[in-house]
Amino acid sequence: MDLLEYQGKQLFAAHGIAVPGGEVAATVDEAVAAAERVGYPCAIKAQVPIGGRGKAGGIKIAADAAQAREHAGAIVGMDIRGPRGEGPFRVERVWVEAGSDIDSEHYASVILDRGEKKLLAMVSAKGGMDIEAVAAEDPEALVKQHIDPTRPFAAAEARPIVDAAGLDEDVREEVAAALAKLAEVAMAEDASLIEVNPLVVTNGREVVALDAKVTIDNNALYRHEELAAIDAASVTDPQEAMAREKGLVYVKLDGNVGILANGAGLCMSTLDVVAQAGGEPANFLDAGGGSKAEAIVDALTVIGSDEKVTAILFNIFGGITRCDEIATGIVEASGQLDLAVPLVVRLDGTNSERGLEILAAAKLPNLHQEKTMLDAARKVVEIAGRPPAADAGVSERGSRRS
Amino acid sequence: MSIVVDNDTRLVVSGLTGREGSFHGLRNRSYGTYLAAGVTPGKGGQDVEGVPVFDSIREAVEQEGANTSMIFVPARFAAPAIDEAIESGVHTVIAITEGIPVLDMLRTYWKAKEAGVRLIGPNCPGVLSPGKANVGIIPAQFFDPGKVGVVSKSGTLTYQIGNELKQAGEGNSSIVGIGGDPIVGSDFIDVLRLFEADPETELIVMVGEIGGDAEERAAEFIAAEISKPVVAYIAGFTAPPGKQMGHAGAIISGSSGTAQAKKEALEAKGVRVGESPTETAAIAVKALRA
Numbered sequence: 291m292d293l294l295e296y297q298g299k300q301l302f303a304a305h306g307i308a309v310p311g312g313e314v315a316a317t318v319d320e321a322v323a324a325a326e327r328v329g330y331p332c333a334i335k336a337q338v339p340i341g342g343r344g345k346a347g348g349i350k351i352a353a354d355a356a357q358a359r360e361h362a363g364a365i366v367g368m369d370i371r372g373p374r375g376e377g378p379f380r381v382e383r384v385w386v387e388a389g390s391d392i393d394s395e396h397y398a399s400v401i402l403d404r405g406e407k408k409l410l411a412m413v414s415a416k417g418g419m420d421i422e423a424v425a426a427e428d429p430e431a432l433v434k435q436h437i438d439p440t441r442p443f444a445a446a447e448a449r450p451i452v453d454a455a456g457l458d459e460d461v462r463e464e465v466a467a468a469l470a471k472l473a474e475v476a477m478a479e480d481a482s483l484i485e486v487n488p489l490v491v492t493n494g495r496e497v498v499a500l501d502a503k504v505t506i507d508n509n510a511l512y513r514h515e516e517l518a519a520i521d522a523a524s525v526t527d528p529q530e531a532m533a534r535e536k537g538l539v540y541v542k543l544d545g546n547v548g549i550l551a552n553g554a555g556l557c558m559s560t561l562d563v564v565a566q567a568g569g570e571p572a573n574f575l576d577a578g579g580g581s582k583a584e585a586i587v588d589a590l591t592v593i594g595s596d597e598k599v600t601a602i603l604f605n606i607f608g609g610i611t612r613c614d615e616i617a618t619g620i621v622e623a624s625g626q627l628d629l630a631v632p633l634v635v636r637l638d639g640t641n642s643e644r645g646l647e648i649l650a651a652a653k654l655p656n657l658h659q660e661k662t663m664l665d666a667a668r669k670v671v672e673i674a675g676r677p678p679a680a681d682a683g684v685s686e687r688g689s690r691r692s
Numbered sequence: 693m694s695i696v697v698d699n700d701t702r703l704v705v706s707g708l709t710g711r712e713g714s715f716h717g718l719r720n721r722s723y724g725t726y727l728a729a730g731v732t733p734g735k736g737g738q739d740v741e742g743v744p745v746f747d748s749i750r751e752a753v754e755q756e757g758a759n760t761s762m763i764f765v766p767a768r769f770a771a772p773a774i775d776e777a778i779e780s781g782v783h784t785v786i787a788i789t790e791g792i793p794v795l796d797m798l799r800t801y802w803k804a805k806e807a808g809v810r811l812i813g814p815n816c817p818g819v820l821s822p823g824k825a826n827v828g829i830i831p832a833q834f835f836d837p838g839k840v841g842v843v844s845k846s847g848t849l850t851y852q853i854g855n856e857l858k859q860a861g862e863g864n865s866s867i868v869g870i871g872g873d874p875i876v877g878s879d880f881i882d883v884l885r886l887f888e889a890d891p892e893t894e895l896i897v898m899v900g901e902i903g904g905d906a907e908e909r910a911a912e913f914i915a916a917e918i919s920k921p922v923v924a925y926i927a928g929f930t931a932p933p934g935k936q937m938g939h940a941g942a943i944i945s946g947s948s949g950t951a952q953a954k955k956e957a958l959e960a961k962g963v964r965v966g967e968s969p970t971e972t973a974a975i976a977v978k979a980l981r982a
Contacts (some may be wrong), residue, residue: 292934328979340934374933374947401792403942404874407801422946439798480795482874509940510793512768539938543930554872554938555846555901558927563968564903564931574931576938588883607833609817609851639851640831663852664970 291521292339296385297453298502301479307471308498312387322355323364324386327424330354331389334361336380340372341420341503348381353387358386372624373420382526389684392499395488396457397421397463400437402471404480409437409476411448411469413455417488419498431455433606443473464497465489479517480510529596536588538575545570546677547670548593548602548631550586552577552611560605563663570673572599577606586619587626594629601674604635621652632656632673636666693822694866695841695886695893696784696812697760702728704752705710705780706773707764708740716764716788716829717743723832728756749780760784762818762827767791770814774800778809786827787813787877794940797875804877810876815845815940817869830867838863840976841887843880843901845872845906845939849927849969853897856973862980865893872901872939877945880910888918893922897976898963900954902928903941907954915961921979924958924965925972926951 293301299309313324314337321561325332336348343349348370350361362384369378388594395396395418403410416424425432427549433451448469452462483505490500510516525531533540538556543561547569551557554576561571573596577589593602606616616637623629635657637645649659658673703720703832707713708730718741721727729752733886736747740751744756752758761777761784763770770789777785778800785804792814804811812819818828823837830847840862844850847869854867868883870876880898887893897919907926914922929951930936933944944950955965964979966972 372934376804376932376934402798402874405906407798407875407908409798439795440802477795482794483829507794507940508936509767509791510795513793541932541935541937543932551848553846554925554942555844555849555899556852558846558901558931558942559849559852559925559936559969561930562927566967571930574935574937607848607855608830609834609848639704639855655781660972664968 291508291511291517291524293502293504293506293520294337294339294383295335295502296337297520298504299499301475302499302502305471305475305478307468308496309502310388310498310500312385313387314383315362316383318359318362318366321366321384321386322358325352325358325489326355328388332358333387333389334358334365335385335387335397336365336368336370336381337385338370338377338381340370340376340379342373343370346370346440372425390490390498391493392490393493394458394467396491396666397424398469398472400469400476401484403436406436409439409473411435411437411443411451411473413451413465413469415454415456421487422496435665437473439477442617443470444471450505452667461495468499469488472621479514480507481505482507528663530590532595533575533592536587536592538585540591540592540595541574543571543573545572546598547674548572548596548599549605550575550577550589550593550602551605552607556605556607560603560663560667563667564603564671567667567671568676569667570677572596582615583622586616587623589626590623590629594627594631598677599631601632601634601670603666603670604633606637606639608637608639608642614640614648617645617648621648621654624652624654629656632658633687634658634666634670634673636660636663658668669683693890694824695883695890696810696819696866696868697821697825697827699824701827702726702756702758702762703760703762704729704731704749704756704758705762705764706731706749706777707945708732708743709738709745710764710835711737713764714740717762719852720826720828723826725827728752728758749777749782752871758782760786760827763787763789763814765789771796774811775803775979778804778807778811782809784810785877786818787811788818788828790815792873794874797873799851801875801877812961813871813877814869815873816871816876819866819868826889827867830855830869832868834858835867836863839865839892839980840893841865841890841893841896842867842871843883843887843896845901846899846927848901849925852969853899853925853973854971855890855901857976860973860977862977865890872941874904875886879906881913884910884913884918888920889913893920895923895976895980897972898922900924900926901939901942902931902937902951904941905948908957911957911961911963914963922963923972923976923979924963925969926954927967
């Protein structure tokens with residue numbers, strides 16, 4: 291789960307990392323009232339879980355109440371896409387933040403290094419810009435050090451990389467302390483990514499986190515009640531919310547071919563094969579290992595409620611999952627739901643013959659069987675046709691990352 | 693030969709008295725795996741269909757000669773259970789459990805490394821050596837004994853490819869599910885090394901997916917250390933950035949971890965990458981018969 295900037299900053303503040311004062315607001319009036327309390331100049335910042343907000347027009351500085359109203363009016367409700375096509379995310383909240391008196395902008399992060407199986411602290415004197423670009427153009431400007439995850443990371447251990455990064459001498463101790471606290475946040479809050487870009491030094495020589503990008507490990511939410519509540523409230527897409535309620539693993543995509551498969555790998559592969567056949571997947575839905583009839587009904591309810599979907603592909607390779615149970619689930623679902631779109635079903639693996647017999651006996655209208663994954667993908671793409679024009683639907687979705 | 697599990701495997705199952713643990717543990721036994729013991733704290737002295745249950749893994753090691761542990765314990769108790777297995781004296785730990793916090797796994801990973809214990813998983817379907825032993829939840833009926841080693845982040849995708857190999861008349865030396873979590877005990881490289889040393893394995897199929905850089909690292913390793921042919925498949929070309937696709941580890945972060953980058957890294961080192969599971973199996977069959 292990715293926290294919004296203000297949620298990340300609240301987490302920082304709780305661990306003693308300096309952040310600018312501010313207030314969160316959901317409407318233009320609330321934003322203006324917040325700006326009056328925060329004082330001018332202040333920044334009105336769109337709260338969406340992606341980078342590149344400034345370039346997209348999601349961050350503006352207000353010098354007075356009139357400007358606060360103008361900027362908040364432009365930002366609240368706008369749709370922002372990330373630099374790599376993430377989203378779009380609708381701005382439902384803005385963070386109204388006291389202006390900072392900036393001398394210099396830097397970069398600090400603590401991330402999970404999957405390859406080395408350690409946490410990794412990074413610092414750079416160059417901040418406020420795309421850090422991947424900095425790393426590509428000037429690798430030495432980004433200084434790294436691994437952290438032992440079994441014990442606290444002390445400021446004294448962070449000091450050498452802060453020295454190596456070449457920050458101003460008078461702030462090095464404070465930056466090292468901030469880096470140690472970021473590591474503390476990672477370990478205490480189960481964050482697998484914490485990025486501060488920029489970490490600023492003010493004219494008063496204070497070290498302040500001006501932005502916060504925090505990713506929390508979903509598997510650890512059970513031990514963080516407040517973060518779990520944020521996660522639960524973060525799902526605004528209607529299908530994603532419904533799927534979560536039913537305990538299904540679902541991700542909304544932009545296309546019109548509904549997808550249901552068992553197992554995460556097979557499901558990803560199904561999306562790819564559908565795309566190769568010229569189709570556009572509408573979703574990822576992993577029905578899981580032991581998919582029972584009830585789960586099939588739930589899955590079809592979620593996929594079928596997406597108005598863009600014009601056909602649904604069922605791709606099942608039964609291992610522990612038995613194809614006869616899946617087939618029974620499809621027949622039951624067809625009886626319970628008023629599914630308007632055709633289904634293409636491919637059943638293979640455990641008890642597949644029995645499953646195919648059940649489907650054949652039910653004589654469901656609008657159901658097509660295919661023997662292989664590739665044939666099923668071609669068939670569903672043929673039936674689904676082209677998705678409706680891209681500009682309808684897409685910009686009105688306001689989906690959010692989970 | 694085969695790798696990780698075989699006729700010498702003496703299995704102890706943590707969670708054998710639970711529903712999933714007993715179902716799969718007994719299934720593994722009926723396949724021919726030697727099921728030495730089960731472990732559930734507080735239930736020592738009981739038995740599950742004739743399999744003795746102990747309070748600790750160490751007791752199962754000492755009294756029944758267990759050498760391989762399978763973990764079927766709920767996520768929030770799984771890391772301590774894996775730690776217990778690492779310290780018990782078994783040489784291999786296979787963790788099936790999904791949903792273990794990544795920070796817990798980081799710590800457990802290093803414990804296993806320091807103890808010299810082979811850890812497979814978590815969030816994996818286990819290991820099958822056809823005709824010898826099955827430890828985990830892999831449906832053995834889709835795999836015959838043979839010459840193809842399979843190492844995979846995904847369960848069902850492996851069954852799909854294994855079944856296509858079987859239909860083409862080919863079998864497997866071992867199938868190793870390494871798991872779909874960001875931190876797993878054994879990476880592609882660890883398993884590739886075992887297949888390289890296994891005389892029964894003539895070709896290796898590697899099944900990867902988006903997220904992390906294990907496939908890129910494997911590509912480097914294959915070029916440097918693997919003499920046997922490797923065929924790969926990567927899932928997740930259509931996955932959007934920033935979205936977790938089912939597996940905790942299957943996520944594109946920024947510009948890293950994309951399927952395209954993994955495919956290019958492998959192809960740059962001469963590894964054939966199939967466009968679909970079907971094509972991957974077909975390439976493997978053709979290479980075996982070349």
